[in-house]
Amino acid sequence: MDAISPITLNLGLLLLTGLIFGYIASRYNLPRVAAYVIAGMIFSPDLLGQLEWIEIGDWAAPLTTTALGIIAYLIGGSITLKQLRRSGKIIFTSAIGESLGAVFCVFAAFCLILPDTYALSAVQLALAFSAIAATTAPAGTIAILHQYRARGPVSNTLLGVVALDDAIGIVLFSLMMVVVVGESLALSMGTAVLEIGGALVLGILVGRILCQFGKIFHQGGLLLPVVLGHILLALGLAEILNFSPLLATMALGFSSRYFSRAAGGRMFIQVEYFEELVFLIFFTLAGAHFEFTVFVGHLDLIFVYFCARIIGKIGGAALGAAAAGASQPIVHWLGLGLIPQAGVAVGLALALGNNPVFKEVSTMIVNVILATTLLYEVFGPLAAKFALGRANELGVERGKEG
């Protein structure tokens, strides 16, 4: 009993504090994400973390892996092949462009400024940061579109791109893990094929089985444990077989929806309720990793990551949209709507810390991603509103009619 109580107590305190802070923030129209982080900070080593019974340690790793697996499953199942075909070239090339743009700019900037004083080489660290930079947070963008009743080609393209780019982000992150963790580039190429290909095959196989189980246990109450069981199965098998667990669960989501055809949507409805819980776990855990000295000591990295990712998103989205022959407003303003970064990025940063290769730099990575996420949380919605305004797609603000 004594052995497990600190874990359950710590987790319970973390979640409840986060929920209460989030509730208070919502009441005053403040970002809930920031409230979750501040709640987590209370348990950081600088504050309550000094107490003997507060320990956010190794127990958090399987929790983060599972939570990220659930998100990857939802991302994989968010689109069907038919939707992908119908979404058109502009959304597809813009999503590829802005994801790769952010990756390239962050990688280049970090290669230039990172000193060789870390446990990893500058290139390895730059790869890690750049792989996280591809993801965006749809929630902030959706909130602005809703608040200002935005309509038009830029708004529509923006919606499609934010729904797609986390999938691209997870693929890039998985590739990065293979390259950085591999001992040499030549060896990495071989293991990359095995880890990526194996994960895809595993995800598709488990997705096929999930589809069959979904037909047998079709009632709502039974479907949830069936889906969660398959997510855990895919994660566990991927870890044992040294495949990418994120790609495996993303392939699981995509394939289970594909195999289930018209019944595919119900494989996700109940799991989608977990998304807020997962992000609550990510942000509070990340907040608990906050260290003031680490934060102050890496202000330069925070600033460079913040600027490089924005430049990459804007430039990449413009190039991607232009390549598909998009109209001028889309080419000019799409990128500014893609600034927000939140739960998936923080989850990926926490996942890096679970890998022994990143052990010594994990606190630094989490602190940089956390600080920039908070900055993006403030700056992102303002940028999206500005872009949609310049594209003449803003309507009357809700609550300010007449």
Added chain:
Amino acid sequence: MKVSEWISRFPGHIVTIHPEDSLEQVVDQLLAGPCVQDIYVVSGADLVLGHLSHKRLASLLLAEHRPIHTRRQIMERVVLGPAEELMEGEFVFARPDEELDDVLCRFVDHDLQDMVVLDAQGVLAGGINLNTVLREIRKRPNVIFD
């Protein structure tokens, strides 16, 4: 009473649409009749392929008024497909040889107003309307199950 006997005595009207119909066409069908809550997607050979509820259609039509979306809902909003992509392929139905008594709880469990009756090949054989059942129960509580 068997379901087949019920549908011959009280033939319920099932609203059907084609798999290729757009959301707007489906909603027009929904609003054409009084109090239609359930629409069924039927192929050319009267094979029932799926179900669309009033709530599902309303949530699709009012998507831009929702402040929070899942990624799945975002894609659905951006690239809205025809009825066959919007429908629920796993749906509740009755067989003609079932006892009506065994079928009625499905209305409550699955929040249905009109339930399709399918033959062994999945072809539409008729429909049961919940209000008709309730009306008969109020008139003759013990008779309809005999």
